[in-house]
Amino acid sequence: MRFVLAIVAFVVAAVMIVAGIAQRTVFAPPSQLTASATIPADTRYVVIDSAVLNAHPGQQTLSISGAPDPAHQVVAYGRTADVKAWLGDQVYVAVRYDAAAGGLKTKTVAPSSEDQGGSGGSTATPTPAPTATGSASAAKPGPNPSGSDLWLEEYDGQDAQTTRMNIPDGLSVIVASDGTKPAPNKILLTWPVDTSTPWAFPLIIGGLVVLVIGIALYLWGLYTHRRSRGPRRKSGPKMPKLPKAPKYKPTASGSIESSRGRRSSRRTRVMVPAVLAGALALSGIGTGAALADTTSTPTPTATSGPSQGDVLPPAVSVPQLERILKRISVVAAGADGKADAAQAKTRFTGPALQLREANYAIRAKKADEPVLPAIPASPIELSLPQATDTWPRTVMAVVKMPADAKGKAQAPLALALVQDSPRDNYMVEYAIALEPNVKVPNLAPASIGAAAVRPDSKLLKISPDQVSAAYSDILMNGDASKWASSFDLTDDKLVSQVGKAWKQQEQSRLQQQFGSTSSLTFSSRQGTGPLLSMATNDSGAIVWVNPEEVQLHKVQEAGAQVIAGATTAALSGVAQSNTGIESVYGYQLAFYVPPAGSDEKVRLLGFAQGLVSAKEVK
Structure with missing residues (x-):
């Protein structure tokens, strides 16, 4: 018997090992x-x-x-x-x-x-x-x-x-x-293709185990067989068989009837529970059916919600924006280093390009004119793409600035990028430095994006198309402006630099130096930069505007001359004039505008400003 089991084990082991190897070779699926x-x-x-x-x-x-x-x-x-x-x-x-x-x-x-x-x-x-x-x-x-x-x-x-x-x-x-x-x-x-064969290894290992068992059975059978071949003794005489006892055969008819009665009684007792169980089962089925008819199962109703097609995708993904900023950073570094306006035009437009072109022209004649802040490629601290599937598309990003040459920390740089058409690249419309300790409102995550706000929206404290003129009026008239109460001017650095007080100080200085021979006047106008506005999570908006301020230094007495500053002279090519010099300063401003009915005020998030044009007037 042991030899039979050993042979069976050998056959099973061979089948298992061959099947395991075949799964890895002959029957292996394509990779x-x-x-x-x-x-x-x-x-x-x-x-x-x-x-x-x-x-x-x-x-x-x-x-x-x-x-x-x-x-x-x-x-x-x-x-x-x-x-x-x-x-x-x-x-x-x-x-x-x-x-x-x-x-x-x-x-x-x-x-x-x-x-x-x-x-x-x-x-x-x-x-x-x-x-x-x-x-x-x-x-x-x-x-x-x-x-x-x-x-x-x-x-x-x-x-x-x-x-x-x-x-x-x-x-x-x-x-x-x-x-x-x-x-x-x-x-x-x-x-x-999944080429894993999870049964190949177990089959091979199992076959080897069965093979070892078969070998053990064969050796055991061989050992037992050899021991059984020794001398045998003859057995003694057989013991006589004992006589069989007679079988008892009942003959009374009463006992037979009693036996039949008992069997009948047992069958009856068995049938009664069976019938009772069947009746209960039928009654249970009927009861369940009745309950099923009277008890209604609540059916869930689908709630209406926005379909996937109604959700607009963000204009760019975060990795996509990182790649775009790297390209912009390379172009900006090359253009700023060579003062190459043509190269800058490949990635800058609007107010951002206007300020850089003026800086290049000034640096060509004024060696000590500082270079504009570089555009770092990373790290991106905040990104807000527009949620849209049409053009033009707007993306806002805040990039951390490296420390300056003296190791002093610089304010983060905020960028507004616009793509006019599918085949156009994103262009830098605005590049501003954020105000110190600025409080940026809650924004939508970059994976969702934000909606653009209409310029004439009445859902904001001030409609976006009024923000530029309102703030320009504050720069001209200070607290006397009708818009002063709508803006938070507590930590506004731009008002302290070029606001009404500074303008009056400049006019007083010229009056003391040159008397009434010349006059200095200020006026504001809207620049050519686009109005950009993106919604915030609190129903407010971030608004980007481009006001301009015109400084007109004009001769009032015959024979007098107006002396231009070094920067103005470098850009206009006129160091002094017998009539007057007009200087235009461009402002790139970003505001947070709270929703209508809010107790908050409009506040300046950041700005960039500089001389963008200068000329002699007749």
């Missing part, structure tokens, strides 16, 4: 799934939707090849709506996944008139679509996707050859070259 497509050779842009990338679970690997110039190939991804808005009037090839065939298919998509007008007010110059043949050479060069701020992530050159990504729903990948040459025409998607 990955692949799908490929060949793109028409004249295609400039290829779009791969998230549905294609998520056709199989796991991290996607995108491999491209066939680009005319691999050094300029681009792979980027962004929100699907943003990718289509960026493409605008361009013909592209959309890649789809055929689940039945398990492969990729391509389809050429030509923009419709609705697509070309759906870029949210895009100001990009439209590019004519290719001719009916679809040849890229027959059309004008298209836009270059490289370096666009619209992408959540971007890979260029050799980095774009093979990219690994986890694209969630709602995003798309765009593959292109420089917009002039065709895109890579070979697309290969790879998904990992």
Whole structure:
């Protein structure tokens, strides 16, 4: 018997070990799934939707090849709506996944008139679509996707050859070259496959254990068999069998009837509980049915709430904003170092550009003129993107400033960035230093974003379109201004620097030096910078404005002259004038405006100001 068990153990062990090894070799699943497509050779842009990338679970690997110039190939991804808005009037090839065939298919998509007008007010110059043949050479060069701020992530050159990504729903990948040459025409998607074989190792180990048991049984059986081969003694005579006792056979009829009666009685006793149990069961079923008919089960009702489509996405993500600020920081450092206004124009606009251009012009003639504060790339202390899917888009950010040359801490820098169209990059409209110990209101998280506030909103203590004029009036008239009670001027550093008291002091100084030969007057006006306003969590708003102040130093007596300051002379090119000199100072201001009915006052969060233009007047 032991030999039989040993043989069975050997067979079972062999089956288990072979099955375990087969799972790791012969029956091992493939390590990955692949799908490929060949793109028409004249295609400039290829779009791969998230549905294609998520056709199989796991991290996607995108491999491209066939680009005319691999050094300029681009792979980027962004929100699907943003990718289509960026493409605008361009013909592209959309890649789809055929689940039945398990492969990729391509389809050429030509923009419709609705697509070309759906870029949210895009100001990009439209590019004519290719001719009916679809040849890229027959059309004008298209836009270059490289370096666009619209992408959540971007890979260029050799980095774009093979990219690994986890694209969630709602995003798309765009593959292109420089917009002039065709895109890579070979697309290969790879998904990992779970090749784990959890039973392989247990089967092999178990087979080895059974093999050891089989060997032990074989050795035990062999040992027992050898011992059983020794001399045997003959057994003695057998013992006689004992006689069998007679069986008792009842003959009385009464006992038989009694026995039958007892059996009948037992059966009856068994049947009664069975019948009773059946009756109870039937009555229980009936009772339950009755209860089921009379007792109603409460049905949950769906509550109405905002659908996912009603929630607008933030203009940028935090990693996207970090990449944008790095690009801006590099441009700002290069432009400020060389005083290159042309380079500054690639990332600055509006009041921020105006102040930098003036600074460059002054530094060209005045060597000791300080450079404007640099734009650091990080760390970002606060970011507030606009929640929108149209253009223009606004993003506000606060960046920590490094210590100055003397090791003294500097106030954080607040930036207001604007993207006018899908193909435009974010431009710095405002760059200001925050006030010391400023109290920033509660803002929405960067993952949600904030809504833009209408310029004429009546839900604020002061409508955004009145903030600039109101504060300018305070700078001109001080406490006599009708708006003075609406602003918190306790810690306002700008009022103390250029407010009414300072203006009167300047006028008195000139009067003492030159008498009535000249006059100094001040006036305010609105600058060309856009009005930006973003909602806060308490229904208030952060408002950015660009007022300007005009200083007119004019000759009052014949023969007298007006002497310009060093900075004004450097910018205007006029050191002294027989008529007068007009100097314009630009202000970049950020305010917190509380909601209507609040006990709080409007307060200045930060500012930047400087001479932006100067000229001789006749």
